[in-house]
Amino acid sequence: MEQRLSVITLGVQDLEKSRTFYEKGLGWKVSPSSNEHIILFQIGGMVLSLFSKRELEKDVGLKIEPGFSGITLAYIARNEEEVRDVLNKAEKAGGEIVKSAQKVFWGGYSGYFTDPDGYPFEVAWNPYWPLDDKGNVNVS
Amino acid sequence: MEQRLSVITLGVQDLEKSRTFYEKGLGWKVSPSSNEHIILFQIGGMVLSLFSKRELEKDVGLKIEPGFSGITLAYIARNEEEVRDVLNKAEKAGGEIVKSAQKVFWGGYSGYFTDPDGYPFEVAWNPYWPLDDKGNVNVS
Numbered sequence: 679m680e681q682r683l684s685v686i687t688l689g690v691q692d693l694e695k696s697r698t699f700y701e702k703g704l705g706w707k708v709s710p711s712s713n714e715h716i717i718l719f720q721i722g723g724m725v726l727s728l729f730s731k732r733e734l735e736k737d738v739g740l741k742i743e744p745g746f747s748g749i750t751l752a753y754i755a756r757n758e759e760e761v762r763d764v765l766n767k768a769e770k771a772g773g774e775i776v777k778s779a780q781k782v783f784w785g786g787y788s789g790y791f792t793d794p795d796g797y798p799f800e801v802a803w804n805p806y807w808p809l810d811d812k813g814n815v816n817v818s
Numbered sequence: 819m820e821q822r823l824s825v826i827t828l829g830v831q832d833l834e835k836s837r838t839f840y841e842k843g844l845g846w847k848v849s850p851s852s853n854e855h856i857i858l859f860q861i862g863g864m865v866l867s868l869f870s871k872r873e874l875e876k877d878v879g880l881k882i883e884p885g886f887s888g889i890t891l892a893y894i895a896r897n898e899e900e901v902r903d904v905l906n907k908a909e910k911a912g913g914e915i916v917k918s919a920q921k922v923f924w925g926g927y928s929g930y931f932t933d934p935d936g937y938p939f940e941v942a943w944n945p946y947w948p949l950d951d952k953g954n955v956n957v958s
Binding site: 679680681682683685686687688689690704705706707709710711718719720721722723724726731734737738739740741742743744745747748749750751752753754760763764767776777782790795798800806807809810812813814815816817 | 819820821822823824825826827828829830844845846847849850851858859860861862863864865866871874877878879880881882883884885886887888889890891892893894900903904907916917922930935937938940946947949950952953954955956957958
């Protein structure tokens with residue numbers, strides 16, 4: 679097994695609503711490989727996939743329970759200003775700010791929004807994790 | 819906002835148990851930037867982070883609920899044999915096979931395991947999503 683992952687799938691209640699949040703709200707470009715059942719976004723060497731909750735339940739064979747299960751996704755911003763900008767953008771698009779941008783004990787600056795299905799996204803600036811030109815993080 | 823994500827964080831009950839699953843079980847190398855509070859794995863240009871559930875709840879400000887919330891992570895394998903190999907590896911390491919490797923309607927071959935905290939990972943071969951040398955997927 680190689681040390682990598684390829685896809686993050688979010689089971690969503692309303693595919694069009696979620697597509698609009700990521701596409702129009704956050705400004706991401708939908709992949710041409712998307713179709714009426716699945717919306718894909720290229721994120722670096724991985725894919726973020728939006729898929730109907732009902733279909734995802736069938737595929738995995740597990741029922742989806744409401745609430746936060748303990749997985750978060752994070753966007754590392756290039757500076758504190760970008761953290762605020764991204765959170766504002768998410769809020770305007772209908773996301774909920776669950777933690778406003780603030781200095782955090784480990785030396786960074788961070789906040790959280792939730793997407794239309796309540797999935798939490800951290801937006802953080804981390805002085806110890808510089809990004810390369812393509813936005814890759816390297817901790818290896 | 820750039821079109822990318824940087825970190826996938828899994829809130830875990832037992833940091834050492836989860837570290838062992840990913841490190842010894844799946845064979846991944848722990849990042850030297852890890853410490854007693856957080857275990858990091860470089861995955862392409864992103865980071866998979868294991869963090870205590872209690873600390874993650876405090877950081878996000880949301881309580882973690884048991885069960886599957888609708889986020890899955892997927893590893894795209896290079897062929898059907900690798901799908902079976904990875905699922906076997908995960909099972910030997912204490913993961914649970916929630917769906918055994920099988921041909922799926924969209925033309926691929928896929929199964930799911932859950933990690934020690936019940937987070938579901940799909941392991942799939944997808945003939946329409948070839949991987950490059952580094953294991954990057956490109957749907958753009």
